[in-house]
Amino acid sequence: MRFYINAAPLKEEIEYPTRYQSQNLIKSSFIVFLVIITFLLLFKPFGVYDPELKMHYLFICFFHAFAPALLLFTYFRTLNYFREAKSEFKWTLTQEYSHIGMLLILIGTSSFLMRDLLYTNPDNWSWNYFIEEIRNCLVAGIFFYFFIRLASFYFQSKKGSALVLQFTPLSVEPEKADLKSNLFISTQVKQDDFYLDIEELLFVKADGNYIELTKSKNNQITTEVKRISLSQFESQIIDYPHFFRCHRTYLVNMFKIEKVAGNSQGYILSFNETATKIPVSRKQINSFTTYYQKLGSKYTA
Missing domain, CATH: 2.40.50.1020 (LytTr DNA-binding domain)
Structure with a gap:
């Protein structure tokens, strides 16, 4: 059986999402901060080893949640600056996924750079930990991204916003x-x-x-x-x-x-x-x- 993926929707132009617009960036960053710090406190993921911690785990959670929120704000604030400078700016799902991927890599890199501040481990600057931080960030980030997208869609639908399912061109005799x-x-x-x-x-x-x-x-x-x-x-x-x-x-x-x-x-x-x-x-x-x-x-x- 032939496997087929319809890539057309990924290339179609869509309106620039309000969650990335400058006036909503603080709100979006705060939501990301709350989701991440709640997740870290409740589940203590990725095999945290207590003897290596340089400070209380609560503060470590704060840094790991604050860095992505700050990077999200800075990244899209910069993108919006260049977007407003261009007369024509097109936005597609492919572009969105690319920017989210780049943002997750930056967040993973920031987590790696913070290791010396948070953990007493002689291998903090090893390639092993760098790859691990990027991997963990991509895995968790993709999960959070689609979770937040689904939550956003749910609340928008509760407000009565429509979703295009089918469109038949009008004709007049x-x-x-x-x-x-x-x-x-x-x-x-x-x-x-x-x-x-x-x-x-x-x-x-x-x-x-x-x-x-x-x-x-x-x-x-x-x-x-x-x-x-x-x-x-x-x-x-x-x-x-x-x-x-x-x-x-x-x-x-x-x-x-x-x-x-x-x-x-x-x-x-x-x-x-x-x-x-x-x-x-x-x-x-x-x-x-x-x-x-x-x-x-x-x-x-």
Whole structure:
């Protein structure tokens, strides 16, 4: 029997997790500290030999819990600095697992470097102990990572956050599309007014007092910049229910969405015509799911 692993979900773009965002890093680090120190105190793992201890075991647990929490904070704070400096930053599960792996190796290295402070053992600086610290950290770290992920998913689901299980692209029969497609859009400056074929529109991106219109015609993608805010533009297409404000800076044509990927942290929308991905913010997940179902039932009834 042939063994097959579907690696596609590992490469799909997802929204950057809130647990790693700068405003949540102290909370995430504190949770990691509490989980590790509780585990060490309750189970006293990895064959601790009391005569080698230079201090009370409680203090040793504190150092072994504090170092990972501090490294987690420092690592992702640095990553966020570079992330904010880049105009485009994509996040995938592969990247997340890679960063977690690198973080665990750093934590294992820190545990090895602390050995002389904590233990009276002549072999503290041996390769044996270095490999052992890295191994123990990877084993325990992977366990804790997936435990915390499952706990996070549970609490998010209790709040009513949705999980994408299946998505079928919407379709509309021509006879039901009874709204005119050529729409006149007025701006604050009369000479900037313009006509728009609304059925060609894939999505709209806000850029201050301007918007960027991405359209598809005969499988050709075009982009236009117009001097009007996204809110002003949205108010003029209110009669077209298949447009949805999925994010603070994005408005999408629901009929053009080909694929949705993501989880309770946010969705990523994909289109056939372009490789550009559009985020659905975490706050809009429930509204997006409800609106999609409502729109689907309206046009398939």
